[in-house]
Amino acid sequence: MMQTKRTTIALGLAWALAAGSSQAAQAAECAGLMQPGLVADTVVSAARDVAAADGLPAYCEVEATNSSAPGSKIVTMTRLPMDWNGKLLAAGGGGFAGDTKLETVAPALKRGYATIGTNMGHAGTESLGMEWMITEKGKLNEVVLADFGERAAHVSAIVGKELIKAYYGRPQTQAYWQGCSTGGRQGMTESQRHPEDFDGIIAGAPVFSWVLYSQSIQRAQFFRNTPGALITKEQVPLIRDAVVTACDGLDGVKDGYLTNPLACSWDPAEIECKEGQAAGAQCLSKEQAGAVRKLYAGYVTPDGLTVSDPTMRGGEGDWTMRFVGIPPLPKGLNVHFGGVATAYLYKLDPEWDPLSFDPDTEMAELLRTKATQHMIPDNPDISPFVKRGGKMLLWHGFNDSGPSALQTLHYYKQMEAVVAPQIDTPVTDSVRYFLAPGVGHCGGGAGPDRFDMLTALENWVEKGEAPERIIASKKDSEMTRPLCPYPTIATYKGSGNTDDAANFDCAPMNPAE
Template identity: 35%
Template sequence: MLIDFKRLNIQISGLALLLQGVVIPAHAAAPAMAPLPAVPAQMGCTLAAFQEMNLKGVADDNAPVTFTAVSVVPVSSTNPAAYCSVRGVIGPGASSIVMKLPMTAWTQRYVQNGCGGECGNDNLGNPTQSVGCVPVNNGELVTATTNMGHTNAQGATWNVNNPWAAIDFAYRGVHVTAQVAKAVIQNFYGRRAAYAYFDGCSDGGREALMSAQRYPNDFNGIAAGAPANNMDVQNTYHHANRVLTNQTKPGVLPIPARNTYLLLQSNLPYVHSKVVEACDTLDGVADGIIDDPRNCKFKTDTLVCEKNGQEAGCLTQAQADAVARIHDGARSTDGQRLEPEGASQWGSELDWTLYMPAAQGGTAQGENFVNSWLYKTFLNRPFKDAATQTPRTLNDLNFSVAGFLSTVASSSMYAATNPDLRSFAGAGGKLILWHGWADQHISPQGTLQYWETMSKLTRPASSFARFYLFPGMGHCGGGLGPNTFDLLTPLMAWVETGAAPEALVANNPTTGVSRPVYPYPAVARYTGAGSTSDPANFVPWTPATASDVSTSNVGNYLYTPFLKQAACTVVGGEIVCTP
């Protein structure tokens, strides 16, 4: 069913102007990158040859580099061009460096891949959201990644056992990997990379923004997806609230004893169906996708039937109230917001399985996120005094403003929320920031807060940055909306030829939905004719007024340049940071 645009309060004259916008065809030509010729390797792909490289002084603090495995990987059905596979370690901690160096096909571009979650692995696949990118498909890129200082993630005690691992995970690992990789390229090909890029999502998005903020000269172009840049808040109050607020007596019973959960995973399809029923057509098309969840003013009381949950599918009032609290986000005991409003967006309910078990007595995955992070950060001595050097769980979180300020004190080390990108912009850097509106892990509201503060401080933001919000897309992909696209080609074209990206065409291979996504705050609007799965039938439209859903919260100070990012080292086995 299509909605009359008059119901959207769009005047006929305004609609006429809207339809004069640029129509993006389904198969628009890719923006042009610089015509860079291929360069062959100038040295052998052997461990002995790499061990002879003089990399002294390349990485910060004269960090030692040790190569551990080097071999040629031939062309195959899954490998379009032969490459040299390289593995090594960057000291003084244990940050790995893993590289793929094309033997003959390299077109002088270097792409460093981010690492998701809490990292701990160094699997080197294709860059994030690069489907259809020609240099990727042809095997023309030098790529690299790092485990960021440790070899396992959640539940591990790498912060305690190796203090350098904490620093490498916070910010150093990505930087020294870039330094070493560029030096390897110079040695291997006899010339520098013409352009360097970083591409990551989730923690990889945090790493991307950390690079732009701390090391503005490391990369010419950066793609930062669904960034976990407010790391301390994300892994404490954000996840903990969504678990605790769904319990009958939150925080009373210690692990492994369990409280009764109000909502179980089986309740979510009903909740989602009612949200979609109420808000799907606000964008003019009935397709099961909410293009801007902030416009959805869903009333959770409508989830309750006359018999208070005793009818099929319906919820009790207590369950409906839990839905409202999960959507609303974490608050202090006196009602102050500890994260932006709408922390769990309407339309993402099918993926709320993170916050609740399948059955009573089970564990919600979000609980594991919090317990892992609290254990490690509470053992991070620069920010916690001796009295707090004990393992903690989400039940120990203090939901007061004072508790919030104490818990997130290590943000100066782990967070990438500094909005001052003037050095990055001044160096000619280009940034594509992006997020899925139905992200179940990291709230797009946090990325909006970063965009809002960065845009005000680093002006004009449009000269070097674009922000894209993908309707109905989950965390780094998935979801019911268009969730597969190519970010790398438009980023490269912007850096190399000055062609700033506009519409990005995204597809959902499962549902067949294909849509253009425009730089924020513009959204796609249906022209009224043709298939609603064809991106050619959509045009950009910018709302006349800003959303009334605020990103303001107690942690606003984290999104200012006044929160100085700490520089840390290890002295006598302890982490020492300034400021």
């Protein structure tokens, strides 16, 4: 009888410790997580049970504020599902805001993940608002800068992991980060500065360079600082259609977008107005064509500093929002985004006019601004992350008109060169960069923009299966394509249904940049 009882207890304990049996292993009630001192320097302000609804499982939602640095108030929202898969997923922010919203982490919760999100150290919720960055004109809020720039992601990982251990009675088996744009920057920061926080990182379209802000301003200047150069929304489809007509077939498949825009050399002179024509929906003025040409060329200062990367041909579909302007953003998204960041972080003056920025004389100064140390994670040496077995998936929409896929590619090449001599295996065993042809900033565009990076990362970290191709699809379309690790790209085999990813190989880019 005693032996049977012991056997039953042992079996019950083993069952409770299994990854899919967290409900039995739960060490604390949800409300009990409000116990003072449970997490160092952290006050749990709310811990509530949320019933299963709308396809989501039942979970414990915990809101906690960490003040480990003087003046810092980093909020972490942790969601702990009753039916836990044993793993943690942290989600990044967007624009200038953090993200603690349920809808952001809902897909991961459905998969059984414990999830965390953070306010990035400030109460602002507007993606284009940065009023919290200065305490008064000319005075930077350095505590919030550090939180937003680098500290919040790290602190939220610590807080979330402690709550997981308290609630489930054991730590997570794997910890993953997933984010795009600002969230991509946070992921890069974690790999460089806190390599122990995560086992795997997905960093999409990362905003990790001052070039994003400078090029956002300069691209607006191309159109707005030369009289007559600003294109109209009626001319945007004219430009896009001309590009697609000229270059869509270069990859062997006419599908409405450019697989490799680097192979396209279309020039706006082809739609420049002839003598007697007036600029409009049928043609561009000389000044408009000149501005578009500058956009495609990018700009490097005489002393060799990149101000703006070349804008990829084929991504003109979002130029109305980014460059021409829409009612909420009359000067276009790019100048509003770059202008806000530069006004607050460089000029410390929210009233500063970004169209007055002089890249030839100010770019070097911009690079030296105090915000650089916190917000620009451009250190290519991530060898500590790689050596501890970390895996990173970098990805970028090839037609992103915000942060450039070329900037991310430049970083990837630098990282590969720096890390390779320090390890015994190829860097691609730990880090891979996926370009998403025809895709804009974190999605959208004419190309297939729906893909499951998280499953690819899981298989890589947990099973050792490095992603050779990731299948992408598009809403309301039968088209699927493989996303391929650089320096390869989806290439049609020459036969079979062109809407089927199975008929595409991952072959070297031509030209391979």
